[in-house]
Amino acid sequence: MDGEELTEQETALYDRQIRVWGPNAQRRLTKSHILVSGIKGTVAEFCKNIVLAGVGSVTLMDDRLVNEEALNANFLIPPDENAYTGKTVAEICCDSLRDFNPMVHVSVEKGDLSTFGAEFFEKFDVVVIGYGTRVIKKSVNEQCRKLSKRVAFYTVDCRDSCGEIFVDLQNYKYTKKKLEETVECELNYPSFQEAISVPWKPIPRRTAKLYFAMREVFEESEGRKHGECSLLDRAKVLEIKKKLCEANSVSESHIPDNLLERLITGHTEFPPACAIVGGILAQEVIKAVSGKGDPLKNFFYFDAQDGKGVMEDISDSFTS
Amino acid sequence: MDTQHQQSALKAAKVLMVGAGGIGCELLKTLALSGFEDIHIIDMDTIEVSNLNRQFLFRRSHVGQSKAKVARDAVLRFRPHINIRSYHANVKNPEFDADFFKQFDVILNGLDNLDARRHVNRLCLAADVPLVESGTTGFLGQVTVHVKGKTECYECQTKPAPKTYPVCTITSTPTKFVHCIVWAKDLLFAKLFGDKNQDNDLNVRSNNSASSSKETEDVFERAEDEDIEQYGRKIYDHVFGYNIETALSNEETWKNRRRPRPIYSKEVLPESLTQQNGSSQNSSVTDGDSMISVMPSLGLKNPQELWGLTQNSLVFIEALKLFFAKRKKEIGHLTFDKDDQLAVEFVTAAANIRAESFGIPLHSLFEAKGIAGNIVHAVATTNAIVAGLIVIEAIKVLKKDVDKYRMTYCLEHPSRKLLLMPVQPFEPNPSCYVCSKTPLVLEINTQKSKLRDLVDKIVKAKLGMNLPLIMHGASLLYEVGDDLDDIMVANYNANLEKHLSELPSPVVNGSILTVEDLQQELSCKINIKHREEFDEEKEPEGMVLSGWTQSPATNGESASTSNNENAIDATDSSSGPEIVTKKRRLSETKPENHKKEAENVESEEDDDLVEIENPMMVSKKKKRVE
Numbered sequence: 001m002d003g004e005e006l007t008e009q010e011t012a013l014y015d016r017q018i019r020v021w022g023p024n025a026q027r028r029l030t031k032s033h034i035l036v037s038g039i040k041g042t043v044a045e046f047c048k049n050i051v052l053a054g055v056g057s058v059t060l061m062d063d064r065l066v067n068e069e070a071l072n073a074n075f076l077i078p079p080d081e082n083a084y085t086g087k088t089v090a091e092i093c094c095d096s097l098r099d100f101n102p103m104v105h106v107s108v109e110k111g112d113l114s115t116f117g118a119e120f121f122e123k124f125d126v127v128v129i130g131y132g133t134r135v136i137k138k139s140v141n142e143q144c145r146k147l148s149k150r151v152a153f154y155t156v157d158c159r160d161s162c163g164e165i166f167v168d169l170q171n172y173k174y175t176k177k178k179l180e181e182t183v184e185c186e187l188n189y190p191s192f193q194e195a196i197s198v199p200w201k202p203i204p205r206r207t208a209k210l211y212f213a214m215r216e217v218f219e220e221s222e223g224r225k226h227g228e229c230s231l232l233d234r235a236k237v238l239e240i241k242k243k244l245c246e247a248n249s250v251s252e253s254h255i256p257d258n259l260l261e262r263l264i265t266g267h268t269e270f271p272p273a274c275a276i277v278g279g280i281l282a283q284e285v286i287k288a289v290s291g292k293g294d295p296l297k298n299f300f301y302f303d304a305q306d307g308k309g310v311m312e313d314i315s316d317s318f319t320s
Numbered sequence: 321m322d323t324q325h326q327q328s329a330l331k332a333a334k335v336l337m338v339g340a341g342g343i344g345c346e347l348l349k350t351l352a353l354s355g356f357e358d359i360h361i362i363d364m365d366t367i368e369v370s371n372l373n374r375q376f377l378f379r380r381s382h383v384g385q386s387k388a389k390v391a392r393d394a395v396l397r398f399r400p401h402i403n404i405r406s407y408h409a410n411v412k413n414p415e416f417d418a419d420f421f422k423q424f425d426v427i428l429n430g431l432d433n434l435d436a437r438r439h440v441n442r443l444c445l446a447a448d449v450p451l452v453e454s455g456t457t458g459f460l461g462q463v464t465v466h467v468k469g470k471t472e473c474y475e476c477q478t479k480p481a482p483k484t485y486p487v488c489t490i491t492s493t494p495t496k497f498v499h500c501i502v503w504a505k506d507l508l509f510a511k512l513f514g515d516k517n518q519d520n521d522l523n524v525r526s527n528n529s530a531s532s533s534k535e536t537e538d539v540f541e542r543a544e545d546e547d548i549e550q551y552g553r554k555i556y557d558h559v560f561g562y563n564i565e566t567a568l569s570n571e572e573t574w575k576n577r578r579r580p581r582p583i584y585s586k587e588v589l590p591e592s593l594t595q596q597n598g599s600s601q602n603s604s605v606t607d608g609d610s611m612i613s614v615m616p617s618l619g620l621k622n623p624q625e626l627w628g629l630t631q632n633s634l635v636f637i638e639a640l641k642l643f644f645a646k647r648k649k650e651i652g653h654l655t656f657d658k659d660d661q662l663a664v665e666f667v668t669a670a671a672n673i674r675a676e677s678f679g680i681p682l683h684s685l686f687e688a689k690g691i692a693g694n695i696v697h698a699v700a701t702t703n704a705i706v707a708g709l710i711v712i713e714a715i716k717v718l719k720k721d722v723d724k725y726r727m728t729y730c731l732e733h734p735s736r737k738l739l740l741m742p743v744q745p746f747e748p749n750p751s752c753y754v755c756s757k758t759p760l761v762l763e764i765n766t767q768k769s770k771l772r773d774l775v776d777k778i779v780k781a782k783l784g785m786n787l788p789l790i791m792h793g794a795s796l797l798y799e800v801g802d803d804l805d806d807i808m809v810a811n812y813n814a815n816l817e818k819h820l821s822e823l824p825s826p827v828v829n830g831s832i833l834t835v836e837d838l839q840q841e842l843s844c845k846i847n848i849k850h851r852e853e854f855d856e857e858k859e860p861e862g863m864v865l866s867g868w869t870q871s872p873a874t875n876g877e878s879a880s881t882s883n884n885e886n887a888i889d890a891t892d893s894s895s896g897p898e899i900v901t902k903k904r905r906l907s908e909t910k911p912e913n914h915k916k917e918a919e920n921v922e923s924e925e926d927d928d929l930v931e932i933e934n935p936m937m938v939s940k941k942k943k944r945v946e
Contacts, residue, residue: 005622011686015370016698019690020458023624041353045704052376052700073353075398100376271353272715275346275708279701280739283459286701294733302740304712307726309740 025290037061038130041073041269045278057105062089141192160266161304163277200248340387343430346707374700421447441474446841458697461730476749504670513654614638635669658693759845785837795825
């Protein structure tokens with residue numbers, strides 16, 4: 001159905017994973033184009049995973065010049081000042097990733113994500129935003145949604161030893177095997193804006209606290225560069241917490257203060273959490289591209305403190 | 321937060337990684353990024369092409385080099401100032417003894433086989449060093465923490481035994497493709513190309529078993545000047561035609577079974593294959609023995625393609641011809657190897673022809689290779705996630721945060737919304753023969769079993785001992801080591817061939833043996849119980865060890881014993897319910913269904929090559945049985 005067969009070289013290289021997801025899924029992977037913006041530790045892990053899996057192409061965007069901070073948790077950047085001076089994070093990461101799998105086309109795109117139009121995003125099957133303001137995430141998500149083809153949209157954010165993944169597959173149909181038969185499934189995803197502005201009151205109490213905590217931290221960090229929050233903002237975040245909890249008529253005890261503190265003071269990513277969240281994100285992208293397996297809907301949270309990796313389906317279905 | 325404190329603790333820690341494969345590459349990277357600065361790594365393997373899709377520290381140019389060394393060099397490129405020491409060696413080597421293990425603060429396993437895992441577990445217990453153990457299969461994975469006296473050891477729970485099939489299912493009544501593979505690989509391939517002196521059940525036993533075995537033996541002998549193609553056809557007709565006819569004559573066998581169809585070469589192949597023969601001679605030998613293939617000469621390119629009966633028959637004959645034409649010297653001592661292309665082609669073809677005969681769906685070379693080579697599914701993402709989880713547990717172990725230790729399961733389908741499920745570790749099992757010295761019981765026929773049987777089938781295969789020593793009271797019956805003098809070696813060798821009851825210090829009903837492994841610093845007692853008879857199908861070893869593994873007697877319950885297959889399924893599931901209910905957690909109880917899910921995942925073996933034949937299938941079956 002997907003045209004040409006895998007080459008002998010591909011079959012040999014991808015042998016062990018073809019045994020997991022089959023040759024058809026592998027063919028679809030080799031034809032997929034992935035855009036990745038914002039490359040910190042978690043996204044570096046993600047990129048490594050999809051390049052190894054053998055996607056068609058990966059386009060990297062991150063115009064930051066490499067500095068000490070960018071090195072943290074990012075094994076794609078060798079700590080050699082002579083090699084990285086004057087280069088952007090995307091350029092350095094591109095070199096490393098090409099090396100991992102010569103069969104994947106890895107390239108760099110410069111510029112500000114918020115200035116690109118729909119025709120740019122149309123070239124991709126998957127868009128992943130590693131870091132960026134809520135405004136940018138929202139606008140890219142809307143651009144993707146306007147296109148006639150479905151572009152899978154993901155955001156990922158790791159702070160301290162916590163991580164969040166958001167997924168928007170719009171209207172997604174896939175097949176899965178139930179016992180011996182194959183069943184058709186259909187999922188409808190809310191947009192990024194819809195998913196983050198669901199009223200809190202009807203959301204079940206057992207929902208991951210991280211969902212609420214992350215929303216507050218974003219409220220506070222709006223307009224700042226990633227990682228520029230500090231303990232000084234604690235008072236401000238607590239103020240926002242009070243405001244949001246009141247507006248949503250939920251008790252303030254809903255969101256533990258120490259969790260908020262970890263999120264705003266954790267400047268550096270925790271590498272094991274990056275490996276875990278970057279691994280889950282890659283698995284989800286592989287599922288969405290190959291059409292195999294139940295995809296995540298629509299948030300995933302990991303916290304190394306309790307060790308749980310939990311899926312949360314947060315849409316306005318709670319209200320209806 | 322105590323981040324500063326934590327960083328200096330990691331910096332000071334000395335850790336040992338065992339395995340630099342799928343999990344190992346990810347683990348070494350994550351350890352280095354997390355701030356570990358003194359890492360030792362042992363791996364005996366060299367790099368292969370099929371590793372490159374996930375073992376991201378390796379490149380095509382590294383194929384053939386030591387995994388441990390290349391992994392070290394690769395990580396030093398992005399963390400140049402840390403200390404990584406690599407050992408290209410087997411972790412079971414005597415230099416890695418308890419004293420060696422004692423220098424580390426924690427041991428991290430990323431292994432691919434049960435044997436090495438058990439060995440490391442014992443050394444960790446002997447050296448009293450905590451162990452973080454891991455494994456993955458496809459999207460499933462698990463990480464567990466083993467700290468002496470605090471949590472269970474790796475062997476507190478029964479591990480699924482390597483899968484075996486009743487002999488008659490393989491020789492006479494296959495119902496699954498895997499049965500045909502086992503037949504093609506362990507019987508036919510071994511008979512034709514392996515050690516001629518080995519026992520082999522290839523020929524079906526007909527009811528009138530007087531039929532001389534001498535006669536059939538000769539079929540497999542190739543006369544000096546016999547044409548190879550004629551010889552190949554003779555073998556073909558014998559195993560796919562004559563043997564099936566013989567089996568059909570046992571009417572009793574086929575009462576409730578589908579009757580197989582004998583297949584003769586003249587029905588499927590043209591009179592002469594000389595044409596193919598000519599071309600195959602030209603196009604084959606280029607890249608050494610492991611690359612010799614019949615596929616190009618037969619116009620077969622895609623290993624995922626299904627071959628029909630004729631194609632399989634051509635591959636069978638041509639592969640056999642090529643073995644004699646190009647690899648004659650190896651015949652007589654070949655063993656099946658998944659990286660030997662011609663062997664894989666031959667086994668695929670033979671299994672498919674047999675499958676056709678028994679009405680079992682045929683499989684592609686790609687699939688057949690996976691089954692024959694026990695290739696376990698592996699993806700980079702699960703290994704990366706598991707490596708992250710290992711480091712999180714390792715940090716807790718260093719901080720001695722006992723209450724926070726978790727075993728974590730990576731699930732393919734969420735269970736109660738969880739994709740990563742942490743569970744409280746179990747307490748040590750008080751009846752574990754490894755960490756709590758509980759005596760084992762061995763039922764054995766002391767008049768008919770030799771000491772050699774006990775050493776091979778129990779001490780080595782079941783107890784996983786590497787350098788065993790066996791004592792009966794004060795009398796030393798057997799011992800292995802470099803420092804033994806010739807007289808002792810001769811004595812021990814003589815003992816090996818004696819029946820237990822005839823040993824210098826006779827081992828009879830009620831005897832207590834002490835079995836030790838000095839390297840593993842493990843010692844256990846075995847109570848001997850004499851028993852006359854053993855069920856050939858259920859207890860093919862002719863002895864039953866309990867306190868170590870499931871007792872076959874209780875397995876029958878969950879299976880309808882209408883045919884052999886169910887008995888096998890029951891064996892797979894036996895690590896299930898009974899054992900689970902015996903276990904206790906340190907605290908907090910989880911819902912029952914989680915526990916079962918966890919059990920299923922835990923039985924998974926790992927990354928590259930394992931003994932159990934298809935872990936995914938095992939766990940599925942298990943669910944159904946429950």
